[in-house]
Amino acid sequence: MVAGLAGVNAEYVGQIERGQRTPSLDVVEAIANALGVTVTNLVTDATDPSPMAADIRLASELHQSLLLGASRDGEPETSLVELRERVDHAWDTWQGVSDRYSRLAALIPGLIGDVVRVCETGRTAGTEEQRLAADAYTLLRTVARRINRPDLALVAADRGRRAAELADDPIRLAGARWNLAHALLAQQEPQTAEEIALAAIAELRPGGDRDTLAMTGALWLTAAVAAARCRRKFVALERVEEHAALLAERTGETNVGRAAFGPANVALHLVSIELEDGQAANALAVADRIDPAPMASRERHTTLALDLARGHALRFEAGASLLHLLQAERTSPEELRYNPAAHDTIRRVFHRARPSLRSQVTGLAQRVGIEEQIVADHTLS
Structure with a gap:
């Protein structure tokens, strides 16, 4: 009955109920509408929490708030000080x-609604409202990419870029372009991302200001990633080693624009470039x-x-790879649930692990939800 009301194949709904299929956001919203409940209520069960629940809830809230609008009618006006804190x-x-x-x-729906509302009354260039909007949309872009x-x-x-242009703030504008470049990388458009990052670098004209240096360095790292995605490894390495690394020596560790630029992040990008090129030994040496x-x-x-x-898995070192996967789980268990690259690494380790390790890998895969x-892939191979 629910399948018919939602316009979804009954067998497909049965597979979802048995845990054999993970529904798309559109299917979840259709079933929720058919049942007359919210997506949050549908996917959240206090007695049996699904590892995908937070992922689906976030996707739903972002979708509704960004594309359909977030209604905040009847709620008290939010002060700029309070909104900045939020x-x-x-x-x-x-x-x-x-x-x-x-x-x-739980935070995003109200936050987006209030950001949209204050921006509607703060369209003057240079206002704090637009700075707030730029910062909020940078976060939303990051979250949206992480939940695929x-x-x-x-x-x-794009909304963050428009807000930053109105804010009359060079650092925020550079940060918004850094943000847009990463969104384009996620859309498999590295050439456009590269153009945006390099244009933003040219406009910043870094001097002695630490924030400017840090944002310039973050943009060089983005341009390096774009080059690596275009299979231009040596250009990527040049941008990291001859530009970003030198700037990181001057800035130290920073979090300007929430980009976390500094020597450690520069090294992380070198690791990523080597892994992108399949050079696991080089990546591990840097890491x-x-x-x-x-x-x-x-x-x-x-x-x-x-x-x-990932580096150890590529070198068929299952034990070392498992140790680092468990470290990642301790640091951020939810990240492993939603990270496709992590899932691929777990699969590699499972297929290569000795019987004495396989139970630990199986336990990790169970906690992650894969x-x-x-097991099905291993049975077929």
């Missing part, structure tokens, strides 16, 4: 806590020299652990 708190949550997806699912919604990431990035302690973002700690895991897929 935006900063949301960013701190994203960069600093292990269950960031679950927490942001590059379409929403591009919408958020082993990284001191994660100064990194401002928990996300960067998780990224390092996952890169180390055990059935991995």
